[in-house]
Amino acid sequence: MSFSGKVHKVGAHIDTDAIIPARFLVTTDTAKLGEACMEGLEPGWVKRVHKGDIIVADRNFGCGSSREHAPLAIIGAGIRAVVAHSFARIFYRNAFNMGLMLLEVGDEVNKINDGDTLEISPEQGLIRDLDNGAEIRIPALSPMMQTLIDKGGMVNYVKEQLRLRGE
Amino acid sequence: MAMTLAQKILQMHTDEEVREPGQIVECSLSGVLANDITGPLAIKSFRAMGAKKVFDKDKVFLVMDHYTPQKDIASANQVIVSRRFAAEMGITHYYEGGCAGVEHALLPEKGLVKPGDLVIGADSHTCTYGGIGAFSTGLGSTDIACGMVLGRLWFKVPATIRVNIEGSMPRWIRGKDLILRLIGEIGVDGALYRALEFGGSALKDVDIEGRLCMANMAIEAGGKCGLFPSDDMTAAYCRAHGTPDPMALAADEGAEYERVVTMDVTDMEPVVACPHLPENTRPVSELSDIRVDQVVIGSCTNGRISDMRDAAEILRGRKVAKGVRCIVIPATPAVWRQAMDEGLFEVFSDAGCVISTPTCGPCLGGYMGVLGDGERCISTSNRNFRGRMGSLESELYLASPCVAAASAVTGAITGPDAL
Numbered sequence: 298m299s300f301s302g303k304v305h306k307v308g309a310h311i312d313t314d315a316i317i318p319a320r321f322l323v324t325t326d327t328a329k330l331g332e333a334c335m336e337g338l339e340p341g342w343v344k345r346v347h348k349g350d351i352i353v354a355d356r357n358f359g360c361g362s363s364r365e366h367a368p369l370a371i372i373g374a375g376i377r378a379v380v381a382h383s384f385a386r387i388f389y390r391n392a393f394n395m396g397l398m399l400l401e402v403g404d405e406v407n408k409i410n411d412g413d414t415l416e417i418s419p420e421q422g423l424i425r426d427l428d429n430g431a432e433i434r435i436p437a438l439s440p441m442m443q444t445l446i447d448k449g450g451m452v453n454y455v456k457e458q459l460r461l462r463g464e
Numbered sequence: 465m466a467m468t469l470a471q472k473i474l475q476m477h478t479d480e481e482v483r484e485p486g487q488i489v490e491c492s493l494s495g496v497l498a499n500d501i502t503g504p505l506a507i508k509s510f511r512a513m514g515a516k517k518v519f520d521k522d523k524v525f526l527v528m529d530h531y532t533p534q535k536d537i538a539s540a541n542q543v544i545v546s547r548r549f550a551a552e553m554g555i556t557h558y559y560e561g562g563c564a565g566v567e568h569a570l571l572p573e574k575g576l577v578k579p580g581d582l583v584i585g586a587d588s589h590t591c592t593y594g595g596i597g598a599f600s601t602g603l604g605s606t607d608i609a610c611g612m613v614l615g616r617l618w619f620k621v622p623a624t625i626r627v628n629i630e631g632s633m634p635r636w637i638r639g640k641d642l643i644l645r646l647i648g649e650i651g652v653d654g655a656l657y658r659a660l661e662f663g664g665s666a667l668k669d670v671d672i673e674g675r676l677c678m679a680n681m682a683i684e685a686g687g688k689c690g691l692f693p694s695d696d697m698t699a700a701y702c703r704a705h706g707t708p709d710p711m712a713l714a715a716d717e718g719a720e721y722e723r724v725v726t727m728d729v730t731d732m733e734p735v736v737a738c739p740h741l742p743e744n745t746r747p748v749s750e751l752s753d754i755r756v757d758q759v760v761i762g763s764c765t766n767g768r769i770s771d772m773r774d775a776a777e778i779l780r781g782r783k784v785a786k787g788v789r790c791i792v793i794p795a796t797p798a799v800w801r802q803a804m805d806e807g808l809f810e811v812f813s814d815a816g817c818v819i820s821t822p823t824c825g826p827c828l829g830g831y832m833g834v835l836g837d838g839e840r841c842i843s844t845s846n847r848n849f850r851g852r853m854g855s856l857e858s859e860l861y862l863a864s865p866c867v868a869a870a871s872a873v874t875g876a877i878t879g880p881d882a883l
Contacts, residue, residue: 310652310741312849319828323538325505337851357653357686361849362828363588365505365604385686386657387588391604441488441618451606455513455613 299418301427302349302377306411307338309355313362313388317370330366331373348375351417353409355381359388368392378417380424382406393442394451400424405433466718468624469691470659473599473713477582485623485722493523494598495577496611497585499567500528500539502604503546506586509609510549519615521554525576525585527567528560530824535831565796565822568592568680568764573796575706579694579713584611588683589764589846594660595676596702597694597713602683622688623722625655626715628664631730636880638774639674640766640844640864643681644735645727648745656686658722661715663693666729672701673770680765681846684742734879736842737862740850748867748879758841759790759872760853761865762820763827766844767795769802771865776808778869778880784816785875791833793820817872829854842871 315337317330324330335342352358352371358381359367368391371379378398392399400417402424408431409415409424416425424433437443448454465483467475475482477491498506503526518524526546534540543560550558557576559565568589571577579597583590588602603611611617627646647654660682662675670678675692682690692698694713702710736751738744761767761775772794784790792812794800800822803809812819818833826833827845835841835854841861843853848860861877870878 312847314828314847314849314852318851319501319830322501323536323542325508337849337856340856357656360652360686361588361847363502363586363590363602363604365502365586365606368604383653383656385653386688387602387604387683390607394604394606451610452509452512455515455610458614459514 298420299416300349300377301414301416302351303347304351304353304409304411304413304415305345307352307354310357310360311338311354312360313364313367316359316367317364322364322366327369327373330370331375334370334374343374346374346376349377350375351415352376352379353406354379355406356383358384360385363387365391365395368395368397372397380406380409393445396450400435402433402435408433466716468659468719468721469661469693469713469715470599470622470624470689472715473580473582474619474621476580482621485621487621488618489621490616490618491582493584493611493615493617494581495523495525495583496608497525497527497567497571497583497587497590498605498608499530499587500532500543500546501530502586502608504542505605506608506612507545507549509606510612513609513613515613518553518555518612522556524555524612525557525571526550526555526559527570528564529567530828531830532564532823533561562797566764566767566824569767569795569799572596572676573705573798575702578702578707578710579698580711584608584617589680591682591687591689592676592680592764594679594682594690595672595692596698597692599689599691601689622657622659624659624661626721626724627660627662628724628726629662629666629670629729630664630726631666631728633666633669633729634732636734636866637729637732638864638866639670639677641732641735642727642729643678644737644742644745644862645732646725647681647685647742648735650685650725652684652741652743653686655682658687660685660687660690662690671770672697673768677765681742684846734864734867736867736877737848739848739859739861742848742862748863748877751877752882754877755840755875756788756842756871756877757839758833758835759788759868760793760826760833760841760843760845761868762793762795763824763845764795765846766865767793767799769799771844772799772803772808774865775869776811778866778873778883779815780811782815782873784872788872788875789833790817790872791820791826792817793825794822796822826853828852842868842877844868
């Protein structure tokens with residue numbers, strides 16, 4: 298199933314303090330966290346976002362702390378997916394556990410322009426910039442990531458494990 | 465197969481045969497950690513999973529350290545969530561108030577982590593325990609909830625970057641300088657998805673607290689863990705901290721490394737990381753015109769007793785420069801008590817420092833030393849992202865306690881030799 302959204306480009310090494318500064322970590326509410334999404338990058342950044350938009354980032358997106366509030370803030374802001382050159386590893390796991398789709402594309406990220414509309418087709422392994430016509434091929438997800446997506450995230454995966462144990 | 469330390473420890477915790485990097489293995493866990501910020505989210509996931517009990521009430525650690533003592537209503541309410549959960553589950557190792565210290569200083573000190581363990585924590589600096597030969601790594605709260613329920617979790621076998629430390633350590637060089645130099649060389653994503661493994665002839669000169677400090681910052685290079693062998697020094701530390709029979713551990717001869725980095729420390733001078741990334745490193749002598757408003761000595765990186773002694777050695781008989789706030793934060797109640805017994809508080813107090821109770825506080829811009837617009841701080845903590853310690857318009861430099869204390873005296877970034 299493909300989806301499309303407007304691109305908001307950000308730079309390299311966007312850290313979790315930029316995504317959601319520590320002073321906002323006094324709640325676990327997704328919508329509330331979403332209101333402060335990227336507040337550490339630029340105050341009021343989130344006002345430009347509409348539901349279904351896409352963040353496009355350079356290298357090492359999500360570096361820094363293990364706070365799961367970071368993917369939650371992005372989800373809470375209405376962002377559907379993040380495309381990046383590369384992701385920091387804790388953030389990568391957290392995002393899939395929370396149901397936020399991440400796509401790692403390396404240098405090809407430079408083909409995408411800020412403000413363009415991006416169409417993402419995970420099954421076909423394809424990202425298209427509908428404004429400049431650029432196409433980026435993406436590899437299939439690893440089996441473990443696919444399992445998590447199929448089960449609907451880590452919570453459902455563990456629920457099933459508990460059921461299998463008869464608890 | 466000849467194994468790296470990372471492969472070896474993962475193998476001890478799984479029935480599957482550990483082979484090449486990239487392989488995914490399911491492992492049993494020795495410990496699962498969460499704090500006052502990440503605990504409530506893990507507990508929320510725990511409930512959503514429909515779990516009724518934790519896998520082992522002695523192996524789940526809850527440490528209320530980031531905003532301790534609770535700084536406001538919201539943070540107090542978050543601690544209530546963890547406190548009630550701990551009581552309901554009968555969790556043995558719940559720490560709050562006068563029992564709480566900065567988690568990554570507290571757990572090794574209490575002997576809750578030992579060589580060969582596999583530990584996960586809902587805090588990115590969980591990698592600290594690599595300093596005593598434990599494979600430990602930071603994860604998000606939902607992975608932690610899974611660990612709390614099942615006592616098992618999947619891991620990708622990481623490729624390893626071997627770091628050999630050679631030469632002889634100059635007087636004022638500490639583990640902090642070595643790890644800052646490494647991050648400066650390989651970059652903040654230089655070890656992304658990988659394990660760092662430390663070795664070399666100069667390792668004998670890096671004490672266990674220095675190793676814990678270095679492993680702590682593996683994540684600042686993107687690393688999954690930073691591993692040290694478990695040698696005689698490790699054994700002595702562990703025996704003194706409640707583990708009577710610690711395991712010796714070393715990588716196999718002929719283990720495969722993705723890359724080998726060698727650092728000769730012989731002529732090294734102290735290293736400082738400049739704003740706004742830990743990779744922006746410079747020798748301290750190049751920064752002498754940078755004035756500071758605040759100095760922080762503490763954190764899970766440098767809040768241990770050797771760090772307090774280092775700071776006191778520099779501050780003894782000297783004064784903090786006029787207009788500078790120097791905040792000293794012993795990381796745990798035991799460090800606090802030891803510092804007091806050794807007379808270090810007298811030194812800090814005479815110098816004009818603020819002496820805090822144990823907390824993560826200012827490191828993450830929480831409280832107890834938040835920076836305002838345009839203010840500049842040199843800190844012994846681990847991360848200097850823009851806005852990390854407060855205002856987006858503030859600046860943060862990272863250094864060892866020796867450099868931080870010397871800078872407090874002059875009011876500008878200063879190496880101990882320049883005093």
